[in-house]
Amino acid sequence: MAGAPLTPGSTIGILGGGQLGRMLAVAAIQLGYRVIGYGPAGDNVAASSCDEFIEKGWGEKDALADFASRCDVVTWEFENVPLTAVEAIPEIMLAPHPRALAIAQDRLSEKRFVEDLGARCAPYSRVESDDDFTRAVESVGAPGILKTARDGYDGKGQWRIPTLHEAQGIRFPGRPCIYEGMVGFETEFSVILVRGKDGEVRFWDSSANTHDGGMLVHSVLPAGDLVESQVDEARKIAAQTAEKLKYVGVLTLEFFATKQGPIFNEMAPRVHNSGHWTIEGAATSQFENHIRAIAGLPLGGTATRFASVDMRNIVGNDALSAHRILGEAGEPHLHLYGKREAHEGRKMGHVTRVSHDVGRDLP
Template sequence: MVGGGQLARMTHQAAIALGQSLRVLSESPDDSAALVAADVRIGTHTDLAALREFAKGCDAVTFDHEHVPTAHIAALAAEGVKIYPGAEAILYAQDKRQMRERLSALGAPVPQWRPVASAQDIADFAGSVGWPVVAKAVRGGYDGRGVWMLDDLAAAEELVGTGTELIVEERVPLRRELAALVARSPFGQVAAYPVVETVQQDGICVEVLAPAPDLPEDLAVEAQQLAIDLANALGVVGLLAVELFETEAGIVVNELAMRPHNSGHWTIEGARTSQFEQHLRAVLDYPMGETSLTAPAVVMANVLGGEPGGMSLDERLHHLFAADPGARVHLYGKQVRPGRKIGHVTVLGDTMTEVRARAVRAARWLQEGQQ
């Protein structure tokens, strides 16, 4: 797996149960996965020579992020490396303009949008859909970075002046955000997880509710089918996360991710097959695992780094387990910085209200050291 973050760390855990060994290409020996994997190579994902050396002897190569240059992926594939997802697929997770163009051509539900060459392009677009509008960096950006809400021409001119390549979209009147997660094998077998609700705060996902509460069955099936259709049309191998807006008129595609995803962390305890095992099954061309829930209600809450001081994280963990023995904690081995994702908590139960309250309380305790 190229990338040494928490996604590789949790994929490593899943590989152990399958009798597999995960080699990790990490930029630092202190990265999350590098701290626990036995086979760690130090290098950068932008270095083709490092990628070639890394891939030697691997049965398959995959990623814990989408930032490997497509030219490098294509070069490795041409040399016989089984590398998933391929360059022709991952392009649509790297480049938002290409993604919007392809999804529009496929007839998928997307916001009104247009590419941007000038601030006047944004103003003209706003003239048809109304201010404010949403500007997005074509490449890069995550956890709220690379997304700007623009209220007027002056704000557009300031942003365009930075030289960032942009697209502009309508501000979607959303009810809430959803995510549909599917896995696809090289020969096209697919498996879909229950549709979940994702709760965002300052552009960062803070909670995932599985299944999405009060989601009509027909809309849930539509979202799952949309994710399956996109995985097939784009040729995805591995996990595909389709981030969605739920609106009065139905669902709209927001973003795509082609790797294990934050919206699927709940599956470790909350589904019969975790997203990390499912991703490995897909890239190794194993049959897909069962995706049903292990409890009526599952909530994952991200643990963000808090302000320095107070009791240690380990001491907070001790108190949490005493207060709620059923809470399942995953810490990523990261240095704590305010607002940084350093772990997550998953709680299972019978009612969403009770489960959600426990998960939020546990995450807050680990972040702040208080209930």
């Protein structure tokens, strides 16, 4: 990972074809780089923003090796890229380091990793059988959430357990899981940082986040007094995580703001939905700074440019009438991702509203 910054015209490879890859590609092209994307055949919305997109499977090692041979650095846009696919690419070309993926892809490893750094987590127990599940619910208590240890995101692979009685009706799904006790929290917030190749770390302001069914739907700044009182402690954990991993790029840690302080929820070794507001709302977006970091360029400023910022996801069929947003108040900035099919629970875009007035009522 050492060496001179990538010169204009160099090629950045992106594993994954979703909207995060699309926005990373736009940032990379603006900085003068070529972009090659890679991912299985499907609705790869990143392809329209890449110079080239290779539709091949994660298990096709020859195709992955050929892809890597044409790139100067390779990154990823989501944390569920199979490790076997990443291992087909020379480690020296990858940013961040794949150890971040290995930890983030297993909820138990993730929690143990941050606990070793001093973070607090909700009570939890590993579950690998029906008997494990019964014991976990009895020891951790209810309400709680049963989550698959791997491959879950946006509320997928999760089952809420309101009471001990209702736990009896849930069957173990047949793959490793983790059972977590519910945390009494005031709000959720994320810490998003970028770490350069030289070890410099910069943070964006933390947004207060609202989820529905496990999916982020709303991020707002300022985040409120409770979050702001807990950001420093959460940032220390995030910075220690980045340092321990020798991380390069954008890293996100999500927390619950509780009366007892910040409780770690999960980590995303990538750009993050709760940071979409940075495109219009920050001096340098999370996407541009991720590209700067992996290319070895100086990091850009992360200061918030407005007094109030409000980002909302556009989900499912709401995308079909999203253009009406442009006629609303609050300086709306609309981003539609170009996905072909709108269905329930699918992120189709987002809208960010900014204001120079603190506390302005943004629609």
